Structure formats: C-alpha cells, structure tokens
Amino acid sequence: MSDSDKEDLFYAPAKGLSADAEALSVLEGQYVLHQTIGSGGFAKVKLGTHILTGERVAIKIMDKHQLGHDLPRAYLEVRALKVLCHQHICKLYQVIETTNKIILILEYCPGGELFDYIVSKDRLDEEEARFFFRQIVAAVAYIHSQGFAHRDLKPENMLLDEENRVKLIDFGLCAQPEGGMNCPLETCCGSPAYAAPELIRGSVYLGAEADVWSLGVLLYALLCGFLPFDDDHIPSLYQKIQIGMYEKPNWLSPGAVALIDSMLQTTPIRRITVRQLLHHPWLRTNPSGFLLGPIQYESNYQLIVLDEEVLEEMSLVLSMSPTAVKEEILHWKYDYVTALYFMLMHRKIHHRPLHLRPHSEYIHTGMRGAESLDALDIRKLQKDEKENKYPFLLPVTPAKAKSQQTERESGGVRMSPGLSMDSRLNELMDDQLTMPTRMGKEMKKKGTGVRIGRSIEKGLDRMKNMLTPSKKQSTPSGPTTVKALQNVSTTSSSDPDQILRTLLLGLIEKGISCKQHGYKVRGKADGGRMSFELEVVRIPGYKVVGIKRKRLNGDAWCYKKVCEQVLALTGSIHDSS
Known part of the structure; x- marks a missing residue:
C-alpha cells in the first residue's frame, strides 16, 4: 500500500x-x-x-x-x-x-481556491484584483448569455489553474429560467454573506441582478481581505445587507469605490448590469496608462x-x-x-x-x-429544478439568546455567513478528530482575552504524544518537499519539529480540535463546521520550512482568521543561535 x-x-x-x-x-x-x-x-x-x-x-x-x-x-x-x-x-x-x-x-x-490566494496575500492590490475580476466577469457574462444564473458566486467557488487563470465551479445552485433571464425567480439560495437584499427579503428577483450583487461583494473581498457585510448572527447580517452601508478603506482608489458602489446598490434596478461591467473604466485601466479593451466573454472552445x-x-x-x-x-x-x-x-x-x-x-x-x-x-x-427550489435561511425576529448548551440540546445550528446553504454537500466526512473538550469549554467563555490556564496544561499533558513526532510518524527524509508554492506560507525557522509543535500548541490554545499524522495536522473550528489541513513542508531553495494550507470545508472567512492567527505564531519563531 x-x-x-x-x-x-x-x-x-x-x-x-x-x-x-x-x-x-x-x-x-x-x-x-x-x-x-x-x-x-x-x-x-x-x-x-x-x-x-x-x-x-x-x-x-x-x-x-x-x-x-x-x-x-x-x-x-x-x-x-x-x-x-x-x-x-x-x-x-x-x-x-x-x-x-x-x-x-x-x-x-x-492552483487551488482563489480564496486561498487571498489568504496568502491578505488582500490583493488593484492591478492583481483587476486581473482576476476581468476573468470572473467574462465567465459570468457568458453564463448569463447561455440562460443561466450562477447564484453562488464567491471566491471559494473559483479555482486557479497552472497559469493562475480563474475557473468557476459549483453549479449546483444555478438556475435556468424557462422564460429566459428576464423571467423572475423566487427561490432564495446561496451564501448569506454574498446574497442580494432582494433575496433575503423573500422578493422575486432576476438572477443576473443577484449575481451582480455577489460580484460586488467578491470584488470588495479581493481588495480588502474581508467582507463588506459580516456578522455571526444571521438576522444582524441580513439587516446590514438591506441597509447597504459598509466600510470603505482608504487604500481603495476612487475608481474601485465607484465600481463597488455601483454593484452594491440595494435597489436592483439601480445596480450596474453585467453588460456595463464589460466596458467599465476601472476594469479597463492599465498601469501603463493605456486603456485595455472591453472584456471579451465569448467562449474560446470550438x-x-x-x-x-x-x-x-x-x-x-x-x-x-x-x-x-x-x-x-x-x-x-x-x-x-x-x-x-x-x-x-x-x-x-x-x-x-x-x-x-x-x-x-x-x-x-x-x-x-x-x-x-x-x-x-x-x-x-x-419542476423542482426550474428554479432549484432549496431552502434559504430567511430573516427571523431575533429571539432571546440561548446558552450554547441549550442550543446544542435543541439541535439549533448557527449558520456561518460565508457558508452556502448547500453546505450538506460539502460537509467533511466525520474524521473523528480528537476533541480537547475540557479546554474547548474554557475557550467558549465570553471575551477574547481569556488566558490559557490549568485546563490548557491538562490538555497539553493529554496531547504530549502529538507535540513530538515519533519515528513511526516521521519518514526518514522528514517533511514533504513541495514543488509548487501555491498555498504555502514561509516561516522563520528551519526546524520542522519546532514549527509542528508551535502549530499544535497554537491550535490547542484556541480550543481547536486537531489530529496529527506525521507533519500534517487536521483541525476543526466554528463548532466543527469548518475543517482545514496544515502541513509542515520543505521548500526547494529555502533554508526555512513552510506551511501548506488547505481548507477542507466550511466557512472560508473563519478559515482565513484561523490561518492568520496560527501562522502569525510560526512566523515569529527564529532558529536559536
């Protein structure tokens, strides 16, 4: 084997x-x-x-x-x-x-997910964001020209090939209205954080207009590294979306702000169309000063x-x-x-x-x-596929907050705002990951500044075997040497065992369940709804080791936060002199 x-x-x-x-x-x-x-x-x-x-x-x-x-x-x-x-x-x-x-x-x-590319860069500069967004707009314009609306546009549903070209995936929530793209749809679906206001109001809507709103959220995420509308509490998130107010960081150019504003219009009829996007000045801007041509959306396939x-x-x-x-x-x-x-x-x-x-x-x-x-x-x-009638979480009147224990007992689920409503298709098969339960309860106390106490020490005792790779877990050559650098973060240390220990400690301290196999660590966060893999690797031509990242399932923005927090710990490690 x-x-x-x-x-x-x-x-x-x-x-x-x-x-x-x-x-x-x-x-x-x-x-x-x-x-x-x-x-x-x-x-x-x-x-x-x-x-x-x-x-x-x-x-x-x-x-x-x-x-x-x-x-x-x-x-x-x-x-x-x-x-x-x-x-x-x-x-x-x-x-x-x-x-x-x-x-x-x-x-x-x-090349993996476009989202992972954002994680590696934190956020993209306008030239790079424009490079990707032109491709995305071309794909969406083509999809609409063929009579389909995607309805789940987000960076997790976009992959990169060997030449860093965008490839859209996941058409399980698309719609093909029988009367054409001007035929209104009724079904709400997709990811709450990317959903247009008319969807969450439960109104009829046009698929193309809803996709344009999602494109606006997507471009904002590329340029800012975070979402324009974000809240763990879904009704609060919906309220923010319907108001349509969002932060405009000072690093955004006036042209980028104007383009995002034109897509994130809460009134659909005032929203820019995909046809207009093809010719938009920001999307045709070239650093050399010359205008790029309009976006060509036609298929190259014969x-x-x-x-x-x-x-x-x-x-x-x-x-x-x-x-x-x-x-x-x-x-x-x-x-x-x-x-x-x-x-x-x-x-x-x-x-x-x-x-x-x-x-x-x-x-x-x-x-x-x-x-x-x-x-x-x-x-x-x-009949069911006509609009792809699948449930979408509609706004509800906020009820009195339940305790986490009561919520678990009642079977309630907190939906992550970046997670598609089709998440059952993307749930990770149960890995039976080791759960630091006592430590996890400590971590769930209110406040982000809770210090790690005795429960952590007890947890560390239980995790002793994980912190030092045994001979059985390690190969004679040590960590894998990667050929491609996609989704790989560099560290400041050449000691893979030291980095592995730091990864495990960082995850444990954050109450994240994890399981180690050699130099790979798989973890679960967000109540088990987000799973990821981190692997300590060697990088050709570098003395320091790297960490290869991979989101397995669940909310991508939760994954981004975990990566940033844990990788910050490994980045501060230096070899002892």
Whole structure:
C-alpha cells in the first residue's frame, strides 16, 4: 500500500472505502485514482490520472442514496456543465453513472481556491484584483448569455489553474429560467454573506441582478481581505445587507469605490448590469496608462469545428477513421471519447506532445461506459429544478439568546455567513478528530482575552504524544518537499519539529480540535463546521520550512482568521543561535 493510500485510510472513515471500490471498478483501465483532495457528506473528490494521455484530472464521486432529495441538484449541475464550455469555467470531461454513484471527470486546477490566494496575500492590490475580476466577469457574462444564473458566486467557488487563470465551479445552485433571464425567480439560495437584499427579503428577483450583487461583494473581498457585510448572527447580517452601508478603506482608489458602489446598490434596478461591467473604466485601466479593451466573454472552445490533428491521433488509438471519430465526438455524450478529445486539446493548447500511450483493451469498453445521464428520464425533476427550489435561511425576529448548551440540546445550528446553504454537500466526512473538550469549554467563555490556564496544561499533558513526532510518524527524509508554492506560507525557522509543535500548541490554545499524522495536522473550528489541513513542508531553495494550507470545508472567512492567527505564531519563531 502506498503512502497516499495509507493517508486516505488514516483520514477517511470506513464508509468511504465502498465508494472508492465502486469507482475503481468503473474507472478501471481508464483512470488511476490517487489521494483524496476533497470530501463531503455526499461526495468525495480524488486526484486521478487519465491513463492514455497522462493528464491529471479531478474525479468527483457522488453517492446518490446519500444525496437523497438533493439528487436533482447533482443532475442540474451536470446539465449546466455540459452546456457551459468556457475558458474560465472548470471543464467537464466525462460523466459516468452507476446504480449508486454519479462520477464526474473534471479539469484539475492545481492552483487551488482563489480564496486561498487571498489568504496568502491578505488582500490583493488593484492591478492583481483587476486581473482576476476581468476573468470572473467574462465567465459570468457568458453564463448569463447561455440562460443561466450562477447564484453562488464567491471566491471559494473559483479555482486557479497552472497559469493562475480563474475557473468557476459549483453549479449546483444555478438556475435556468424557462422564460429566459428576464423571467423572475423566487427561490432564495446561496451564501448569506454574498446574497442580494432582494433575496433575503423573500422578493422575486432576476438572477443576473443577484449575481451582480455577489460580484460586488467578491470584488470588495479581493481588495480588502474581508467582507463588506459580516456578522455571526444571521438576522444582524441580513439587516446590514438591506441597509447597504459598509466600510470603505482608504487604500481603495476612487475608481474601485465607484465600481463597488455601483454593484452594491440595494435597489436592483439601480445596480450596474453585467453588460456595463464589460466596458467599465476601472476594469479597463492599465498601469501603463493605456486603456485595455472591453472584456471579451465569448467562449474560446470550438465545439463545431474540431481539431484535425487531434482527430488523427484519436483515430489511431481508437481504430476508427477520423471521420468516424469526429461523428462520435459531435454527439457530445460526455463519455470516454469526449474526455479524450478535451484532454488532447488541453495538451495541444499547453504545447505538450499529443502522442498517446499504447492501445488498451479497456478503451472501447470506456467508450460504452456506464449509463449516460442523457438517457435518464429527469423530466419529473424539472419542476423542482426550474428554479432549484432549496431552502434559504430567511430573516427571523431575533429571539432571546440561548446558552450554547441549550442550543446544542435543541439541535439549533448557527449558520456561518460565508457558508452556502448547500453546505450538506460539502460537509467533511466525520474524521473523528480528537476533541480537547475540557479546554474547548474554557475557550467558549465570553471575551477574547481569556488566558490559557490549568485546563490548557491538562490538555497539553493529554496531547504530549502529538507535540513530538515519533519515528513511526516521521519518514526518514522528514517533511514533504513541495514543488509548487501555491498555498504555502514561509516561516522563520528551519526546524520542522519546532514549527509542528508551535502549530499544535497554537491550535490547542484556541480550543481547536486537531489530529496529527506525521507533519500534517487536521483541525476543526466554528463548532466543527469548518475543517482545514496544515502541513509542515520543505521548500526547494529555502533554508526555512513552510506551511501548506488547505481548507477542507466550511466557512472560508473563519478559515482565513484561523490561518492568520496560527501562522502569525510560526512566523515569529527564529532558529536559536
């Protein structure tokens, strides 16, 4: 068993193994599965390799039975991804369905979440924010042109590829109004902190206008490193959103303030449109003094005229004529042939050789694949999918505050303002993390300045084995050496064990439950609703070690605060002379 497999077993519960086993049998001969790169209550995402091309892919495995009444959203996401082919939308390569699973083969984006990029920079300067925001506006304009509204735009739903290009993901909450984009919607959904005032009022709304509001919140977050409207108490958050007043830091230029103001208009009809955004002066500003051209939102994908060189290469390995291959592709079944074409095009665009690996007996089996989603009768789902009718937390009259113990006993849940209402799809599989319960209760007392007392000392005694990596936990070579520096923060120390001890102590002192495996630490915060991973790593060319960050699930802004607080401790450590 490989180290990565052992790691999966360490972190993943036994119930996740059956999903892997079923996926392995369906994907045999087509893909090689590697480590889990994301997991949730109903789905997990694994890194994979397409055997024939060697391309890395993200393999999303969804459990239909666990999805339950959320299953229509999975079908809606598939339908949207088949229609939406754009350079700034994460590409769907292949769809496989079995009795129990829906498996999506997706473009792999090694740069991680745009949100993590914000964490690494605290906030972006205007030139860098403009670079990303132009791409985001292009993607949203394209989505609207195809008759869809995204309805959950936020930096956690945007990935970065190897060239730092934005790729939108998560279309489970999108809407495709039957009467077109001017047809009003009624369903409230998405993330409260990014929701437009008309949504939280329970009014009918236009999807495009709601998306523009979310874009305003997003741009503010890029430029400021925090949200314009923020409150742990959801009714208070809703009140702030409906008033529409927010801080305008002095580092924002007049042009940026004007653009944000135009998007964050509480009256939808006064809000700037996406069409107007394409030509907005701030988005066309160039540091050199020359105006950039208007944002081009059209897709770069050619879905009618196919690449002859790619068709020729495919014909050799599939034992079909180029004409037959072309006819097969143009059905756009999103089967193995579709995936192969898209991956070869990806290789060609990035100037990599097209030569395929030797012929495999599984290739033709892969062409048949499992049942296609096109063959499913999902008309009965369309009524619910028409607007994607899923609950959104509506404003309520603030009641008398309950104690935390009473809230737990009554089953009440405090919704994190940055968390989508579809968070059940993104809940981390229960890792059974070690909970410093006694210490956690101490931490929950009022006030942020509570000093660590005897409960911490007792907690440290219990965590003694965690603070010093044993020989069994450490590899002979020590921490992993990273190749890419995405999501890696540098420290001031060359001692990985010292940094690991500081990480663990910092998490414990903050009452954050954590579990260590070698130089990796997984933690849970925000009442267990936010999970993350920190790994002490070596960086090529640096004497000091680094810390690789990864948000696993939950509220991204809570994750940002935890990272800033814990990484500040490690940044203050210096090697002893």
